[in-house]
Amino acid sequence: MKFIITIAAALALTGCASDMTGYYATQQKAIEADNNAVMALATAAATGNQGAIMALALRRSAAGNIAVPQDKALAWASILVPGVTQLYGIQKNTQVQLRQIDAEASKYGATLDAITGVASQGITAAAKDPVIVEPFVVEVPTTP
Numbered sequence: 811m812k813f814i815i816t817i818a819a820a821l822a823l824t825g826c827a828s829d830m831t832g833y834y835a836t837q838q839k840a841i842e843a844d845n846n847a848v849m850a851l852a853t854a855a856a857t858g859n860q861g862a863i864m865a866l867a868l869r870r871s872a873a874g875n876i877a878v879p880q881d882k883a884l885a886w887a888s889i890l891v892p893g894v895t896q897l898y899g900i901q902k903n904t905q906v907q908l909r910q911i912d913a914e915a916s917k918y919g920a921t922l923d924a925i926t927g928v929a930s931q932g933i934t935a936a937a938k939d940p941v942i943v944e945p946f947v948v949e950v951p952t953t954p
Contacts, residue, residue: 851869854862 848866848869851862851866855866
């Protein structure tokens, strides 16, 4: 188990250390292009161009729309970790249920042993000759 945790931690750290320089360069170019477009529209709007004013008002930035590169190790981890976690949980739940079944069986076994002991004592007592007790008669003196 410790080995699996060590491997998973190594994969997670490797996945988090991916090279993002290409992404940042692309993002920087998109920001520069966006700034140039805003400056051009602002210059045209300053001259009173109604189309430029409307375009500037309705404009949305394209700089935030660049997709972040996905790391393969993180993609695999997102697939494997939930399944492994579920399998581990199922295994532990099965162990708990088996222990509960064993506890119930031993409890009922003890109860049946007690009942068997009482019944065997009764059968043994029934097999013996009965004990006959003479009636005890008490004489009460009479007073004159």
